[in-house]
Amino acid sequence: MSSSRHLAPEGNRFIILLGALTAQGAISVDVLLPSLPSMVRELSMTSAAAQLTIGLYIGGFAAGQLGWGWLSDWVGRRPVILAGTGGYALTTFMCSFSHSGEELLFWRLLLGICAAAPITVSRAVLRDHFTGRLLARRMAAMTTVFFLSPMLAPALGTFLLYSFGWRSVFWVPGLISVIALGFAWVFLGESHAISKRKRSSFLQILGTFRDMILHPVSGPCLMIQAGMSAGIMTWISSSSLILTGYYQIPNRYYALFFTATAAVQLSGTISCNHLLRTHTLPKVMEWGGIFVGSGAVLLFLCTVPFNAPLWAVMSSIWIFMYGFGLMVPATSGMALHAFGLVGGLAAALLGSAQSLFGSIGSIVSASLYNGTASSLGEGMGMAAAFACLMLLILSLRLRREPELVDHPPEADTPLNEQKTST
Template sequence: MLRLTSPTMVLVLAALTALGPLATDMYLPAMPAMAESLGTGPDQVQLTLSLYMAGFALAQLVCGPVSDRYGRKPVLIAGVSLFLFASLLCALAPSIEVLLVGRFLQAFGGAAGPVLGRAAVRDIHGPLEAGRILSYMASTMALAPALAPLVGAGLLLFFGWQSVFVLLALYSGAMLLVMALAMPEPLATEQRQSVRPRVILANFRMLLTQRSFLGYTLVNATGFSGLFAYLSGSSFVLIEFMGLSPLQYGIGFSLIVGGFFIGSLTSGRYGHRLGRDRLILIASLMCALAGTAMAVLALAGAYAAWAVIGPQVLFLFGFGILMPQSMAGALAPNPHCAGSASSLFGFLQMTTAALVGAVVGQLHDGTSRTMAIAIGLAGLLALVSYWRVVRPLAPVRSRSLRASTSRHDVKVRNSG
């Protein structure tokens, strides 16, 4: 069995959290080919992405509270098993309707990885250290989406789009073996919660009235919407409209994820030195500037790959800083219901992103304008969310966070 605090355990949690990005990013280069193969239009294929996010959002409301009662490990095993089955269903889908069902089930199972990975980090490492660990997890996890479009493009070229889902099934099967044979349970017995609906709803109601939780969640959800707008529209903009090959698209996507990778490393390195709130302010400013630049270029008729990929690299650099810090900020005050907090956080994040993705798909005009405007608005809303909701609470939050960290450190020493 792995030690809970070992670097290998962090890698396992990062690999589980990567289920979500892999299931979205690996098939992006294949979306135009899928539309042709299944005899449907771009709007229906883009719906597989939005429906995935909708299923992902709904599943999080279930798996987090259930894991607060029965532990993280059994819920993870159940979720990844469903992900494996659904991936095979997608690979064998004869029509867009079956593919949509498979994607929804894939999302419902895959949600367990990111939700319970975040909750497990909070279980093990406490409120302040969780931000640093999540940052390094994010940088490790960034390797998956950086390589995923390249792998997807290669699979599409040699084996067809169905092979993408076969590989996802193999990945989830490997994760099942690791969890069953080597992963310990991170949630202590004394921290277990009831699964009675009254208790779950009370936790959700408490979180929704907690300004700190809502503020950090809103900052993250608006920033993530900018990323998801790119995921939803970029293959049609760059491949169909601008003429990039699937391989060139994959290379461009890797550059963008490189921005996220560097941003998440920056977040981990400077989290203690600069503080969570200062990092989020800097990061949201970057997202706002990058998104606005892309929108202005598109409205000015600069229809070139550099006018999309360049600003998105900066946007993802900012989001790489913002994402782990806002996650840790939302979970920090809620150790007694970390699973429920992670669930609600993810639900709000994914629901917002799914709505943005659906709008981008429906309003796509054949150019980069719709996608670029959506990304620009997302960056500006992330900055406004921090400035208007999170920033006024900084002094009170610092005092309570130090007290919470001291209690967690005492508990860790006593348990050791």
């Protein structure tokens, strides 16, 4: 499908639109956190049930990615993004009308399934248009827009809660989703040509997953992303308890720390985009690994053998997060590069691995928590060690076989321009 109204993939407005669509998933978690105690009181929920509003959402999100990715390879990217975004808007509003804990949990599960569509398929859209370093740069630009959500959502959630009550934390994301749906309907074209569409059988799906995991480049990149996600979820799941409990930070200031951490991640993705103009993907990944590893080591030292002050702990976390921002776009681009014909399934596997390891990170963090900050250092340290080990394996492999990432010159050119030039 083509139209003069559809945005050109090389333009910034195209990336802003995709970034806004993907940010919906993060908004649904971050904006809700300040309202959990109010939900417990009004809906007569237990604290454990309130936590399930996050857990069921993440579970639905993880499962939904596989279905949406498979469907987008079959029917195209645009209808899947529109369907998922429309479903997200509907289920968000239904959450606000819930009159019992069970009803809210049901809609949160469906909300997670719908939220998976735009973030999964948007990656596939970029893979349809770009390869090589340019793919990673566009991933970095989209991720930059995405990180605006965790920067703003906690403060927005707090404002809505105290101004209009907990139900309002669903109204604004729902309204944003309706607006995003309208823009996508008008300005987002189809990127997956009919001639390339494929309805994969169950065995073919398993084969694609096997090929991606065993691929000499995509496999390690997948594991790097998984390890980094475990580290991020360790921070997200334990930061509130540690900052407000152990360090006695007032609740009203917690959002500032969360926002500052997201801003550091944002600066990492911006740096990744600029560095890829002149440096190779492996080099940028290695620099990101240095920051991640250094931050994790410092954080471990600050929280396990020593009882360091808060400024030292947060500085270590921010070093880690900057490296995360450098690594994620580069590893995403390299992971998807070889799987253009099944970009939906490949993006789904990438997202599912992130969700799975993120859940593991949350569980490990909860099991390690002892009332101090040591669980943060131990959890993020283990995640960083795994990611850096995978990065080391990949780096050594690429030094032995540099042709694995030596793309032809046209690999840094949009695919539509490649076709025109030929």
